[in-house]
Amino acid sequence: MHRPKFKSHALLSALALAAVLTTGCSTTSPTVTETAPPTAAESPEPAAVQEQLAVVAAPSGTATPTAVADAGEAGPAKKSSLKVASYDRKSGRAVISSPSVTKPTAKPSRSPSTAPAPQPPVTVGDIIASAPAPGAPDGVLAEVTEVVGSTEDGDTTVATEPAKLNSVLGARKADGTVPVDPSAVEVEPLLKGVKVSWAKTGGLRFGPEGAKLPLGSLRIDVGAAVATAEGAPASAAASVEGFVQLAPEVAFSYDGSGNGTGASPGGALLGLSGDWASQWSLKGRAAGSTNGQPIRIPFAELHSDPVIQVGPIPVVVNLDLTCYIQVNADGRVTVDVEQDLKGDFRVGGSFSWAKGWTPVSESHMRGEPLTATVSAAGDVKAALGAEATVGLYGTVGVTADLAPYVRAHADASAEGSLDGTGTGAVTAAGSYALYGGVDLTGSLQFQLTIFGTPVLGRKIPLGALHHEWLLSEGGGAATATASPPTKTTG
Secondary structure (H helix, E strand, O other), X not given: OOOOHHHHHHHHHHHHHHHHHHHHOOOOOOOHHHHOOOOOOOOOOOOOOOOEEOEEEOOOOOOOOEEEEOOOOOOXXXXXXXXXXXXXXXXXXXXXXXXXXXXXXXXXXXXXXXXXXXXXXXXXXXXXXXXXXXXXXXXXXXEEEEEEEEOOOOOEEEEEEEOOOHHXXXXXXXXXXXXXXXXXXXXXXXXXXXXXXXXXXXXXXXXXXXXXXXXXXXXXXXXXXXOEOOOOOHHHOOEEEEEEEEEEEEEEEEEOOOOOOOOOOOEEEEEEEEEEEEEXXXXXXXXXXXXXXXXXXXXXXXXXXXXXXXXXXXXXEEEEEEEEEEEEEOOOOEEEEEEEEEEEEEEEEEEEOOOXXXXXXXXXXXXXXXXXXXXXXXXXXXXXXXXXEEEEOOOXXXXXXXXXXXXXXXXXXXXXXXXXXXXXXXXXXXXXXXXXXXEEEEEEOHHHHHHOOOOOOXXXXXXXXXXXXXXXXXXXXXXXXXXXXXXXXX
């Protein structure tokens, strides 16, 4: 019997459809997404490694280092062959020289040139960091706001505005301490007789005390008369003599990891630290202080612009110190005291997003008396200290006043009797104490925002650090016999 093929085809189609529906819609069969490997978007990305920059002293005897952050690349600054030929801080105008630009000849060709005009070496938005240059003894950190044109020498004149360190350091990290070359410190004596000595790495030494100094140290010797109390005998003329010796170091730290908000760094630090030694003596009866203000005598001004190389970027640090003598007395006590003091110090400012800018103020010093003689009742305090400012690219970031001192206090009373012959006895009783100490004060300034941190709303005091120790003390009673003067017979 012949069967229609049409029914057979229908049966096969029905079976095939049932198989597809059974396998494709099963809830127990594995799905494609369960067996496929995870996509690239789902794979965890490795954490970016933050670039660590070395912090070292810029090499001496080389060309002025420069770094440029290219606005077109939107990245951190790189070492550049460009030089700041001149700079006017007041107007912001700068002349940029590029060794790759061909200088015009003295006799220009009369035939027209078909070569395209050279492109300027910098463009608007570029940021230039330079070591000290002509017109910029404090260095340059500036952003190009306009390319003005070319000079006759083929250099490029630009208009600039101040920039921030985070714009050249970016997301990188740096931390280090760099010694200040004592031979590069300019010293201006303010009193006659001031003597300067130093010793630097490499065995180079200078000055009358240079042979005795540890490497990296600078020493200033001074001897000066101070105001003597009215009515004091000539033998009680007041004077201070001694020296200050220090080995300064610059501490610099930057963390651009983005712990803050926006482009601001997550951390920063600028500070001055180092070893300190001083020895000084106070003799005589110093005049009483005027209106409660001590007598202050500056005897030397020190200045230095050390360049520290933070990776490819020259960071210019500005240091200024004024060494001084300060005497606070009541005009009654006569002394002959001398103290030898040694220790170290550390001042500066540290930034973090958790605390903002916080002061750094430390000093560990100890002294010992070399001589101690105190007569009459009264008080006197003499300091041989230094007032310092630390900044970057011509701005002041930290001010500090480090004042090691010696202080004498005496209580005394006297009774005496003389007979008609001029002979008698004087009995004195009392006590004295001699102290050494150190005072450290200062503040963080608004210009620390050069790191790219939020603006300081006010100056932040370092916090007064005061430490005092006993050098010597004495007391008791003594009797002295007075005799009339011997008559001379002729």
